[in-house]
Amino acid sequence: MTSFFKRRRYGLISLLMLLPGLASFFGLFFYPMLVTVVRSFRPEGLTEGWTLEHYAGFLGQASTRQVILLTFFLAIACTLLSIVLSVPLTLLLRQKLAGHRLFRLTILIPITVPGLVGALGLLLFYGSRGWLNLLLIQGLRVVQDPVKINYTLTGLVIFYVWHYFSYTAVTTLSTLEGLDPAFEEAARVAGASPWQVLRHVVLPLIMPGILAGSVLTFMAAFGAFSIPLITGGSYRPLAVQIYKQIEVYTPARWEAASAMAVVMALLQLVFLTFYMRVLRRPSAS
Amino acid sequence: MKTLRQYLRALLNAKRLLAYTFLLCFFLWVTTPFLMILLKSLGRNWFGKLWLPPEFTLDWYKWAVTVTNIPEVLRNTLIIAGIAVGISTLIAIPTGWALGRRKIPGKEVIMSTILLPRMIPPIAYALGVAQIFYRLHLIDTHLGVAIAHVAICAPYAILVLASTFEGLDERVLEAASVCGANNLRTFFHVTLPLVMPGILSSIIFTFTTSYNEFTLTLMTYGPKTITLPVRTYLAVGEGYWEVTSALSMILIIPSLFVLFMIQRQVQPEKLVGGFKGV
Amino acid sequence: MSDWMIELVDVTKRYGNIVANDHVTLRIRRGELMTLLGPSGCGKTTALRCITGQNIPDEGRVFIDGKDVTDVPTHRRELGMVFQNFALFPHMTVFENVEFPLMIRRMDKAERAGLVRDALKLVRLEGYEKHYPRQLSGGQQQRVGLARALVYRPKVLLLDEPLSNLDAKLREEMRFEIKDLQRRLGITAVYVTHDQEEALALSDRVAVMNKGCVQQVGTPAEIYDHPATKFVADFIGLSDFIPAKVLAVESERVILDVQGERIAVPPVASVHAGMDVLLFIRPNDVRLRAAEGQKLPNEIAGVIAKSTYLGDKFDYRVDVRGVEVRVQTHGAERFDNGQAVYLHLPYERCRVILESLVCPVR
Numbered sequence: 007m008t009s010f011f012k013r014r015r016y017g018l019i020s021l022l023m024l025l026p027g028l029a030s031f032f033g034l035f036f037y038p039m040l041v042t043v044v045r046s047f048r049p050e051g052l053t054e055g056w057t058l059e060h061y062a063g064f065l066g067q068a069s070t071r072q073v074i075l076l077t078f079f080l081a082i083a084c085t086l087l088s089i090v091l092s093v094p095l096t097l098l099l100r101q102k103l104a105g106h107r108l109f110r111l112t113i114l115i116p117i118t119v120p121g122l123v124g125a126l127g128l129l130l131f132y133g134s135r136g137w138l139n140l141l142l143i144q145g146l147r148v149v150q151d152p153v154k155i156n157y158t159l160t161g162l163v164i165f166y167v168w169h170y171f172s173y174t175a176v177t178t179l180s181t182l183e184g185l186d187p188a189f190e191e192a193a194r195v196a197g198a199s200p201w202q203v204l205r206h207v208v209l210p211l212i213m214p215g216i217l218a219g220s221v222l223t224f225m226a227a228f229g230a231f232s233i234p235l236i237t238g239g240s241y242r243p244l245a246v247q248i249y250k251q252i253e254v255y256t257p258a259r260w261e262a263a264s265a266m267a268v269v270m271a272l273l274q275l276v277f278l279t280f281y282m283r284v285l286r287r288p289s290a291s
Numbered sequence: 292m293k294t295l296r297q298y299l300r301a302l303l304n305a306k307r308l309l310a311y312t313f314l315l316c317f318f319l320w321v322t323t324p325f326l327m328i329l330l331k332s333l334g335r336n337w338f339g340k341l342w343l344p345p346e347f348t349l350d351w352y353k354w355a356v357t358v359t360n361i362p363e364v365l366r367n368t369l370i371i372a373g374i375a376v377g378i379s380t381l382i383a384i385p386t387g388w389a390l391g392r393r394k395i396p397g398k399e400v401i402m403s404t405i406l407l408p409r410m411i412p413p414i415a416y417a418l419g420v421a422q423i424f425y426r427l428h429l430i431d432t433h434l435g436v437a438i439a440h441v442a443i444c445a446p447y448a449i450l451v452l453a454s455t456f457e458g459l460d461e462r463v464l465e466a467a468s469v470c471g472a473n474n475l476r477t478f479f480h481v482t483l484p485l486v487m488p489g490i491l492s493s494i495i496f497t498f499t500t501s502y503n504e505f506t507l508t509l510m511t512y513g514p515k516t517i518t519l520p521v522r523t524y525l526a527v528g529e530g531y532w533e534v535t536s537a538l539s540m541i542l543i544i545p546s547l548f549v550l551f552m553i554q555r556q557v558q559p560e561k562l563v564g565g566f567k568g569v
Numbered sequence: 570m571s572d573w574m575i576e577l578v579d580v581t582k583r584y585g586n587i588v589a590n591d592h593v594t595l596r597i598r599r600g601e602l603m604t605l606l607g608p609s610g611c612g613k614t615t616a617l618r619c620i621t622g623q624n625i626p627d628e629g630r631v632f633i634d635g636k637d638v639t640d641v642p643t644h645r646r647e648l649g650m651v652f653q654n655f656a657l658f659p660h661m662t663v664f665e666n667v668e669f670p671l672m673i674r675r676m677d678k679a680e681r682a683g684l685v686r687d688a689l690k691l692v693r694l695e696g697y698e699k700h701y702p703r704q705l706s707g708g709q710q711q712r713v714g715l716a717r718a719l720v721y722r723p724k725v726l727l728l729d730e731p732l733s734n735l736d737a738k739l740r741e742e743m744r745f746e747i748k749d750l751q752r753r754l755g756i757t758a759v760y761v762t763h764d765q766e767e768a769l770a771l772s773d774r775v776a777v778m779n780k781g782c783v784q785q786v787g788t789p790a791e792i793y794d795h796p797a798t799k800f801v802a803d804f805i806g807l808s809d810f811i812p813a814k815v816l817a818v819e820s821e822r823v824i825l826d827v828q829g830e831r832i833a834v835p836p837v838a839s840v841h842a843g844m845d846v847l848l849f850i851r852p853n854d855v856r857l858r859a860a861e862g863q864k865l866p867n868e869i870a871g872v873i874a875k876s877t878y879l880g881d882k883f884d885y886r887v888d889v890r891g892v893e894v895r896v897q898t899h900g901a902e903r904f905d906n907g908q909a910v911y912l913h914l915p916y917e918r919c920r921v922i923l924e925s926l927v928c929p930v931r
Contacts, residue, residue, distance in 0.1 A: 020395055026382040095314075120543075120546065192657075228412075248414050271412075
């Protein structure tokens, strides 16, 4: 009998200790999310009644389809380019050349500093009077007039990559360094040139790591807010569009914003589940 | 035979040169934006086709102090961060302890759930937070903004402390009870000091997260609670790049400190965990 | 065509302050199985990697089949290698693993399939083509490794402690398979291990290494019966070393002063009267009898210090004037602690070892 209570007591104490964390989760995330969901079904400006008009409007309008397309495009382009950057980068870092620790630290810089600062610096650097254009015009003399990068789609993609490649790079690097060197040795003795070793052995074996990292990058890019807010110009991906409903319209269109937010959150949940699946895949070790 | 060797060595060097060039370009690509901010914040009359500003000045910083009211903005930022850190740490200690040391069914699920606010873009639930805070009159209060920050600060603090508590050696605690200490005394005299480094690390990262936090602040701030990130954002809107740069330099300080701390660790890559961008 | 399939000539390899290979010279004949034997850190794996090309020696040259391959990269050396942890590509099936070297060489598909099938037949793994490495046992994985190493008919097969990750019984079985395979194919093989039993069982010749040096190269019998250095004597089997002084060098024997007694041992070069040497003998070659009456030739006196019953034999530690001599007997006669005994050191089983010889083969 006493053991029954003892067991109960154990669980009770555990629960008690977990309570603050759970409370913070429910109070500051779950409940607000709930409020958003409820609000998304309310008719505009009212506190009662249910309607699907915001969803219909959102998913029906061509302009909002553009927004979703834009958000996806930016996220996908950013992810692909991050992979293209991360793979050679990590392969080089693995060789532990002189100063490799500095470069490893550099990978972490974009996600340690606030997005605002990064955005500002990128605007300055790629601006018409920034160093890139100075390099192109004066240094290399390949163009006469400044190349417009800020507030263009290409520029936005570059900015995204700058901010979010770190997740891909870090997981790729750690997978790469966890790879048993015996695999490559076996391949080389069997006659594979360094390029063949890379193609047939290394890349297939680090693919899970690349994938895991790129899902993180994709999720971050999909939900990007401060970057496109400042540097997006006329391009407004989903997060910015949501904010604009509150900020630009008077009276603020909370309901429309909520509907968009719900759609965005659902999509992110889908990606998150996909990420968890990728993590569970049996990886080579 | 000798020449073949030399040739191969030269080829190896060419590859090495290429590698270094790539790495250097990568390094520059990441860091030059910051350099530009620094120079912009210190330069005067830097228009047109110049690599460096012609004159250097501290005027923009002075401007930041006087016109954009930096001291008060900083005060707000620090107060809010302080409150956020306090609340987050108080939440994280018991929760982290439970997750690190107790047998709990579905621990992984709970951990993933707690991390959810960092996976879903804050704007999604910030809408809800704003509405709730309006009703509770928490908008434009330091406490209110701080509580909003806790939403994203607490998860990471919990993560760090859970792993810290998990790493505690059972046997040390056993030794304490053998010496006569009951659970509470063991906690305060043995456990807490041992997890202090973890707590400190969590405090530093939580502080930086709150200091850098933008999205949630944007939805819950008011004239009395303008934080540094928000002020910087407003400055961008105002169009004075120089002042904005000066503000950015101040904004970046804790992050630099965090980076410095990271590089002292052996494997910086392992720390990525909770650094989701703003 | 030279006699030697593989030659490491004066190879030196350093890692910072550590000399992993110190002027190592090894010559391996065509068709023989040479084992590099030694404790961990002795340089055997480094030497093996100099053959494969993973390590580039700081000094010295490497020859394979008469050609200087020191500057030739690994993937062009046409070798086959089997690894301690199998190193099978986990993302490929058994078939694809074995096919890999052929695919690299751009052989056409039909030809590849034929060779792969032959290789799998050779290692008795037909039927496992579609399996993945993780579905196979350790022994099966190692056989896939062998198949992959042999499928393109390399001139040389290298084996880096291939049986260390298998359990004892499997190890013995695989030992026979490997030796049998090597002999049937007539392929030159270099085998690296720290297990002396394996080395003695498998090899045509053994190279014993320690601290980067080759201590001795010889057949298993030579290594066991005529160890050149104290290390080799000690590393292979059980050994006793008794300090002695050379009294006289005669044509048919050498007389030693062993703890005051005159002991005759077989002749050995490079010793002279007055030299301090070690008398080396195997514990189960020493004969014990109770100390009664006169000593016979080649006998020394001692007192039993410890005795241990080991089932099929007795292990005695005998104190001979401060020197502990280990003796193992199968005899019916039992000796007690403290008993005075005579130890007979049979002339033909005694050897002389010079302690100073540290790195003799250069």
